[in-house]
Amino acid sequence: MILLLSLVAGCLFAGATYFLLRRNIMRLLLGLILLNHGANIVILVMSRLERKLPPFLSPGQIDPSKFIDPLPQALILNAIVINFGLIAFTLALAYRTHLALGCENLDTMLATEQLLDE
Amino acid sequence: MAESLFLQTVSRLVFPLLFLLSMLLLLQGYDQPGGGFVGGLLGSSAIILQILSFGPLYARRILPIQPHLLVAFGLLFATASGMWSMTNAEAFMTNIWFEQTIPGIKHLGTALLLDGGVYITVIGFTTSIAIFFAEEAENGPEESSEK
Amino acid sequence: MSNHLFLPILTLLLGSTLATILGRWRRVARGIVLLAISANFLYSSWLGNLIFVSKERQFVRVGTLIAPYGISFIADELSATMLFMTTFLTLLVVIFSFLTSIITEQIEDFFFYPLVLLILLGATGVFLTGDLFNLYVWFEVLLVSSFGLLTLGRKQIQLEGGLKFVELNLIGSALLLVGCGLIYGLVGTLNIGQITQRFQNLNSGLLTVLATLFLVAFSIKAAIFPTYFWLPASYHTPPSVVTALFAGILTKVGMYVFYRVFSLIFYINLVDKLTILLLILACLTMIVGIIGAIAQVSLRRMLSFHIICQTGYILSGLGLANEAGLAAGLFFMLHTMLVKTALLVIGGIAEASFGTDELKKMGGLAAREPLLATFWFLAMLSLAGFPPFSGFIGKLVLLKATLSAKQYLVAGVMAGVSLGTLFSLLKIWNEVFWKTLPKDEPEPAPIKPYTLIPAAILVGSSLLLGLGASVVLASNTLAAKQALDSIGYLSTVLPDSPKK
Numbered sequence: 008m009i010l011l012l013s014l015v016a017g018c019l020f021a022g023a024t025y026f027l028l029r030r031n032i033m034r035l036l037l038g039l040i041l042l043n044h045g046a047n048i049v050i051l052v053m054s055r056l057e058r059k060l061p062p063f064l065s066p067g068q069i070d071p072s073k074f075i076d077p078l079p080q081a082l083i084l085n086a087i088v089i090n091f092g093l094i095a096f097t098l099a100l101a102y103r104t105h106l107a108l109g110c111e112n113l114d115t116m117l118a119t120e121q122l123l124d125e
Numbered sequence: 126m127a128e129s130l131f132l133q134t135v136s137r138l139v140f141p142l143l144f145l146l147s148m149l150l151l152l153q154g155y156d157q158p159g160g161g162f163v164g165g166l167l168g169s170s171a172i173i174l175q176i177l178s179f180g181p182l183y184a185r186r187i188l189p190i191q192p193h194l195l196v197a198f199g200l201l202f203a204t205a206s207g208m209w210s211m212t213n214a215e216a217f218m219t220n221i222w223f224e225q226t227i228p229g230i231k232h233l234g235t236a237l238l239l240d241g242g243v244y245i246t247v248i249g250f251t252t253s254i255a256i257f258f259a260e261e262a263e264n265g266p267e268e269s270s271e272k
Numbered sequence: 273m274s275n276h277l278f279l280p281i282l283t284l285l286l287g288s289t290l291a292t293i294l295g296r297w298r299r300v301a302r303g304i305v306l307l308a309i310s311a312n313f314l315y316s317s318w319l320g321n322l323i324f325v326s327k328e329r330q331f332v333r334v335g336t337l338i339a340p341y342g343i344s345f346i347a348d349e350l351s352a353t354m355l356f357m358t359t360f361l362t363l364l365v366v367i368f369s370f371l372t373s374i375i376t377e378q379i380e381d382f383f384f385y386p387l388v389l390l391i392l393l394g395a396t397g398v399f400l401t402g403d404l405f406n407l408y409v410w411f412e413v414l415l416v417s418s419f420g421l422l423t424l425g426r427k428q429i430q431l432e433g434g435l436k437f438v439e440l441n442l443i444g445s446a447l448l449l450v451g452c453g454l455i456y457g458l459v460g461t462l463n464i465g466q467i468t469q470r471f472q473n474l475n476s477g478l479l480t481v482l483a484t485l486f487l488v489a490f491s492i493k494a495a496i497f498p499t500y501f502w503l504p505a506s507y508h509t510p511p512s513v514v515t516a517l518f519a520g521i522l523t524k525v526g527m528y529v530f531y532r533v534f535s536l537i538f539y540i541n542l543v544d545k546l547t548i549l550l551l552i553l554a555c556l557t558m559i560v561g562i563i564g565a566i567a568q569v570s571l572r573r574m575l576s577f578h579i580i581c582q583t584g585y586i587l588s589g590l591g592l593a594n595e596a597g598l599a600a601g602l603f604f605m606l607h608t609m610l611v612k613t614a615l616l617v618i619g620g621i622a623e624a625s626f627g628t629d630e631l632k633k634m635g636g637l638a639a640r641e642p643l644l645a646t647f648w649f650l651a652m653l654s655l656a657g658f659p660p661f662s663g664f665i666g667k668l669v670l671l672k673a674t675l676s677a678k679q680y681l682v683a684g685v686m687a688g689v690s691l692g693t694l695f696s697l698l699k700i701w702n703e704v705f706w707k708t709l710p711k712d713e714p715e716p717a718p719i720k721p722y723t724l725i726p727a728a729i730l731v732g733s734s735l736l737l738g739l740g741a742s743v744v745l746a747s748n749t750l751a752a753k754q755a756l757d758s759i760g761y762l763s764t765v766l767p768d769s770p771k772k
Contacts, residue, residue, distance in 0.1 A: 039439070043442075102258070104435050194292065204282060219335050
């Protein structure tokens with residue numbers, strides 16, 4: 008299972024790199040989303056995936072070794088929340104940029120690189 | 126946006142159900158699956174459904190205040206609930222259990238209030254982004270002034 | 273336990289939410305913002321004094337969870353110094369935006385002041401937190417608010433610059449997240465103190481991977497050589513007040529995490545490899561920054577390249593990996609925060625007066641506004657390193673530390689780049705202040721004298737920093753000592769853990 012998930016994370020990172028190197032605004036966003044998913048799966052894999060009970064204490068079960076470590080899941084939840092907000096913001100920004108620019112090609116976004124404002 | 130009778134009828138029916146479900150998720154969040162974020166997402170999906178079927182103007186009308194103000198209120202609420210414990214000279218965000226128990230929720234603490242703040246913030250944020258996109262799609266970029 | 277460490281964070285959170293809710297009444301909202309920042313300024317000076325006198329770290333836990341699970345906040349001399357300087361600069365920038373009309377009411381309604389408070393909140397969180405994942409969270413707070421500030425006004429160039437900024441910084445954040453995950457898998461904790469403890473006897477190939485991940489992630493945040501491209505692409509697009517704020521806060525927070533995480537965690541096992549790498553990166557950053565600055569023909573783009581160049585100096589202080597180097601780097605960081613904000617504030621006034629920041633279209637400001645020109649000249653002398661300003665002491669102690677560590681090449685680069693800095697600043701002086709106004713250009717608007725108050729305070733503090741260097745350097749040496757002392761850090765976070 009660890010091997011499988013590592014492969015999944017690797018594929019996500021590879022896909023993210025591929026998308027980030029494209030010249031299209033939407034692909035760029037997809038790349039960022041995949042990159043964050045890959046990071047989340049890395050955290051999951053690093054927590055050693057054991058077959059244990061979910062970390063909800065109920066009366067009668069107090070042996071901590073029976074429960075899975077909840078911290079990586081809390082971290083992933085946190086990261087998902089943050090990325091959700093950031094990606095939503097970036098989507099709005101990319102949409103506005105796309106409208107202002109009139110096309111989706113990143114190579115035409117040169118206004119910030121010219122020595123002088125036109 | 127083309128108005129669909131089916132979508133409008135169904136979303137009218139589903140709207141209260143989704144909200145009840147989101148409240149349930151919020152309330153059981155302390156020791157069972159659920160919590161402010163998931164509940165908030167479900168609640169805002171109810172509002173997004175209204176946007177899809179009736180348009181952004183209707184959604185603005187059913188919200189009590191502007192969605193970005195919801196974000197601020199939610200954050201304020203969450204911070205205030207975390208500060209409650211500081212009045213007893215304990216650390217920030219220490220949970221305080223209340224004496225009374227409420228049927229259905231069993232125990233009630235400031236952690237629930239914090240989750241409530243998160244719930245409001247998530248609803249406000251998600252809704253304001255959704256309304257931004259809906260208004261852009263409906264009016265074009267010039268007329269919508271708000272993000 | 274010192275509960276007061278929560279105060280700055282709570283003030284800023286309450287301040288920004290209240291300022292958003294009451295945003296309709298601009299005066300009330302502005303009052304709240306000013307109150308929150310001034311309260312934080314007073315608090316941070318008190319905290320800095322407390323730690324400097326007692327020489328002890330302040331520590332507090334959030335909630336009831338014990339250290340490795342819960343989040344802890346910890347303040348030592350390094351974080352207190354940075355907190356003080358950041359809050360001071362934010363206060364001055366906010367006063368500057370009150371005094372001028374660069375931030376129009378329309379921009380203010382895009383939540384300008386709440387976003388300023390949020391950016392300060394993110395920086396404060398980064399300075400105070402003792403948990404690696406929490407550090408990531410505060411970084412995101414900082415980023416979200418800086419995205420918001422960058423795109424204020426929604427002009428096309430701002431959107432483009434914002435997208436470039438967002439893209440590179442999100443990649444950096446994702447790498448930081450992967451690094452946090454790997455550290456948790458490796459040592460089972462994210463508390464910085466506990467990580468240092470468990471890294472002591474660790475011998476794993478993953479350490480190099482980790483150090484590389486953090487190096488790249490922090491390099492993106494701090495605009496170090498191969499990953500600095502977002503900075504010159506975005507810093508000249510927002511209103512000049514925002515650029516002045518960013519110059520004082522954004523990249524410097526990145527440099528702070530370099531100082532915090534590398535000196536505490538990665539210097540334990542990898543100090544030899546990292547030192548040489550950091551020094552090479554620092555030299556390249558300085559050289560590329562100054563070449564970029566000389567090539568530019570508009571005021572703010574030139575100053576943005578200067579920010580990159582100065583970051584290289586600060587990084588070389590860390591690269592020396594000893595107490596003197598870190599202390600010198602920290603002193604230089606304080607100096608450059610002050611002077612860079614001063615230059616951008618003065619540049620902002622000039623830009624507002626001319627309506628452009630193209631050097632070709634400006635001129636004759638020295639005869640027209642002698643006071644503004646004087647402040648620019650003094651700030652320029654300080655950045656270039658003339659006595660008695662802070663720049664002289666900063667470069668002197670940094671050069672001394674570099675030479676005593678026998679890094680002669682780095683010292684040579686520093687000296688050469690320093691000349692380049694003076695050259696490019698003189699270019700601005702000539703173009704904006706000295707030459708006569710080109711004939712076909714419109715007359716600049718007159719400058720109201722009271723808008724110069726923040727610039728005067730900034731230049732004056734640079735002078736004070738130079739004159740009182742012995743006191744500040746004593747504080748910085750303490751900060752460097754505490755930053756390198758991982759055992760002391762650990763015993764503050766976990767008082768009952770076995771000491772090694």
